[in-house]
Each structure stands twice: as structure tokens, then as C-alpha cells.
Amino acid sequence: MVAIPYDEIVKAPKALLHDHLDGGLRPATIVELADGIGHPLPETDPAALGEWFVTAANSGSLERYLETFAHTVAVMQTEEGLHRVARECALDLAADGVVYAEVRYAPEQHLERGLSLDAVVEAVLAGFRDGTAEAAAAGRTIRVGTLVTAMRHAARSQEIAELAVRHRDSGVVGFDIAGAEAGFPPTRHLDAFEYLQRENFHFTIHAGEAFGLPSIWQAIQWCGADRLGHGVRIVDDITGESAPVLGRLASYVRDKRIPLELCPSSNVQTGAAPSIAEHPIGLLRDLRFRVTVNTDNRLMSGTSMSREMALLSEAFGYGWAEMQWFTINAMKSAFVPFDERLSIINEVIKPAYSKLITERPL
Numbered sequence: 380m381v382a383i384p385y386d387e388i389v390k391a392p393k394a395l396l397h398d399h400l401d402g403g404l405r406p407a408t409i410v411e412l413a414d415g416i417g418h419p420l421p422e423t424d425p426a427a428l429g430e431w432f433v434t435a436a437n438s439g440s441l442e443r444y445l446e447t448f449a450h451t452v453a454v455m456q457t458e459e460g461l462h463r464v465a466r467e468c469a470l471d472l473a474a475d476g477v478v479y480a481e482v483r484y485a486p487e488q489h490l491e492r493g494l495s496l497d498a499v500v501e502a503v504l505a506g507f508r509d510g511t512a513e514a515a516a517a518g519r520t521i522r523v524g525t526l527v528t529a530m531r532h533a534a535r536s537q538e539i540a541e542l543a544v545r546h547r548d549s550g551v552v553g554f555d556i557a558g559a560e561a562g563f564p565p566t567r568h569l570d571a572f573e574y575l576q577r578e579n580f581h582f583t584i585h586a587g588e589a590f591g592l593p594s595i596w597q598a599i600q601w602c603g604a605d606r607l608g609h610g611v612r613i614v615d616d617i618t619g620e621s622a623p624v625l626g627r628l629a630s631y632v633r634d635k636r637i638p639l640e641l642c643p644s645s646n647v648q649t650g651a652a653p654s655i656a657e658h659p660i661g662l663l664r665d666l667r668f669r670v671t672v673n674t675d676n677r678l679m680s681g682t683s684m685s686r687e688m689a690l691l692s693e694a695f696g697y698g699w700a701e702m703q704w705f706t707i708n709a710m711k712s713a714f715v716p717f718d719e720r721l722s723i724i725n726e727v728i729k730p731a732y733s734k735l736i737t738e739r740p741l
């Protein structure tokens with residue numbers, strides 16, 4: 380089985396739908412910003428801090444994995460901090476060959492030093508605009524859309540949904556709920572989802588990661604989610620080894636082409652999958668669910684979009700055709716308008732992959 384070399388994956392265009400802004404900081408930036416505000420860190424050497432995040436997040440439990448965010452959220456409490464983190468995020472994704480990204484974060488977690496919700500959103504949007512412009516000037520075109528997240532254990536989702544809609548014309552392309560899943564079903568936030576539907580807005584819901592089918596069912600059938608954040612436990616509704624049989628929910632998800640935002644490394648860390656090689660992405664792709672590949676938290680997983688693709692290529696023997704399929708699936712499922720999606724597919728993704736397939740068949 381031949382895997383695509385990592386360096387070549389970096390050069391190929393990739394689309395990313397599920398990446399947390401507060402899960403993707405550069406370790407050196409955390410050290411500098413933490414120093415400026417007197418926030419104590421477990422490690423002060425950037426390389427050691429990067430390793431600390433990955434080790435601490437390797438807990439096998441979503442709840443413990445989420446505890447590591449205390450150190451990133453702490454340094455994202457000022458306009459300068461938020462702007463810097465967003466700018467660097469756009470630059471890092473562009474350098475990794477990501478041409479389209481939706482990056483999410485929860486504004487309600489960034490109010491500790493007196494910022495308003497709107498000020499948080501504006502600082503992040505400005506950071507993305509500046510990072511995107513710098514990347515373009517260096518010859519790397521990336522489009523970054525923001526998803527505004529509400530925390531599922533809190534009770535601010537209606538307010539956060541309204542915040543997202545208020546900024547829809549300046550870069551916020553969707554809404555999400557995140558945080559611990561068990562005990563916090565998506566239906567707690569039904570008012571917010573119904574409001575978003577009335578506003579013709581888009582949303583995804585973290586579901587089917589640390590909790591199973593009931594969470595996915597509620598996200599889709601009660602809340603009307605456009606996509607599933609993770610959704611990996613949909614495999615619990617698929618039986619039969621040699622000839623898979625889909626239950627009613629799995630059939631519905633596949634029939635309706637509901638996008639699954641799968642995050643292989645993150646799923647291994649939180650215990651949602653035993654290993655990359657045994658990750659349900661193999662089965663779900665074979666069954667032609669609308670599978671997309673994502674990073675979730677680049678810092679906590681020590682990963683990147685290229686690394687996730689490389690791991691899958693090694694584990695499943697995926698070549699350019701599969702990588703193009705994942706990338707087009709993501710672009711088809713993006714929350715930006717149809718014409719923008721189509722132009723990235725037809726003018727950026729397809730030409731690049733046909734060149735790769737011809738010049739370097741893999």
C-alpha cells in the first residue's frame with residue numbers, strides 16, 4: 380500500500396469545516412500572551428507546552444480533553460489577543476494548503492476582561508481578514524468563514540444565535556454548539572435552532588462524539604442541524620460485518636447527504652475511536668456517507684489538515700482520488716453561498732487534483 384507523501388499533501392488544496400480557534404493556537408503565542416497577563420502555564424518552553432497539550436488531551440475522555448482549553452481561552456480575553464490568534468490561524472491554515480476553512484469558537488468564553496460579545500466577534504473577524512490578506516500577498520489564497528459556537532452546558536444559546544446572525548454579512552457563516560455532550564442534549568437549545576431556521580441561517584451541532592445515536596437523532600430530527608460535528612457514532616446504527624445493514628437513522632443521514640465532520644485524531648484522543656486504522660471513517664467512506672476530514676483542535680492533537688490526510692492515506696491506502704473526494708465533499712457542505720462553493724470546486728480544487736493525478740498517480 381503506497382501512501383501519499385506528506386510534502387505533497389501540503390501542496391494539494393484542502394477544505395476544512397471543523398476547526399476550533401481556541402484549539403489551534405501556536406504554543407509560542409500562548410507563552411507570550413500568558414506572560415503578558417500573568418497567566419500561569421504548565422510549561423513555558425513552547426515545544427514543551429505543545430507536547431503538554433497533546434499528552435493532557437490524550438485522556439480518553441471528552442471532559443478531560445476539554446479541560447486543556449483553560450490555558451488557551453485565558454489568553455484570548457482582549458481584542459489584541461483575539462486578533463493575533465485569528466490572524467495566525469488564517470496564516471497557519473493557508474501555509475498548510477487549506478483553501479477554505481470554517482473556524483469556530485465560543486464568544487461567551489472571552490468576556491472575562493470586559494469585552495462585549497460583539498467586540499469579541501469583531502476582533503476575530505478583523506484577525507481573519509488581516510491573516511487572509513497577508514496569506515494572499517504571499518501567494519496563498521484562503522477563504523476563512525467563522526462559526527459562532529454556544530456552549531451546551533450554558534444557557535446563552537439564543538443570545539449567541541442572535542449574535543451570529545447579527546454578523547452574518549461580515550464573515551460569520553454559521554452557528555454551532557460544543558462542550559461536554561453527555562447530559563447536555565441538543566434539545567436544550569431548541570429555541571436557538573428554531574430562531575436560526577426562521578432566519579434562514581446555517582448550523583452544525585457537535586453530536587455523536589462522546590454520546591451516541593440519541594444525540595445524533597435529536598440534532599437532526601428535533602433541531603434541524605445542517606451538518607453533524609463528528610457524528611462518528613452513527614456507526615452504532617450500522618450492523619453486519621461483511622454486508623453492512625443501515626438502521627433507519629443511518630439510512631436517513633446517508634440518504635439526505637448530511638455531512639459528517641469527522642476528526643480522526645481527536646476521536647482517538649477522546650476515546651470515540653480506538654485508533655486511526657480502526658476509525659469508522661473507512662466504513663463510512665465505503666458506504667458513501669458524506670464524509671469530510673477535519674482537524675478539530677490542531678494544538679491538542681498536534682496536527683494539521685495535511686497530517687490528518689497523511690494519517691488516513693497511511694492507514695487506508697487513500698490516494699489523490701479519495702483526497703479529492705473528501706475535499707469536494709467538504710466544499711459541497713460549506714456554509715458559504717453556492718456560487719462561492721462552486722467556484723472553489725471548479726477553479727481551485729478540480730484543476731489541482733487533475734494535475735496531481737496526471738503527474739503523480741497515487
Ligand SMILES: O=c1[nH]cnc2c1ncn2[C@H]1C[C@H](O)[C@@H](CO)O1
Pocket residue numbers: 399400401402441445448452483484485488528557558559585588645675676
Ligand atoms: O470535539 C469537541 N467536542 C466538544 N466540544 C469541543 C470539542 N473541541 C472543542 N470543544 C469546545 C472547547 C472550546 O472551548 C469550545 C469552543 O471552541 O468548544
Ligand SMILES: [Zn+2]
Pocket residue numbers: 397399557585608675
Ligand atoms: Zn469540535
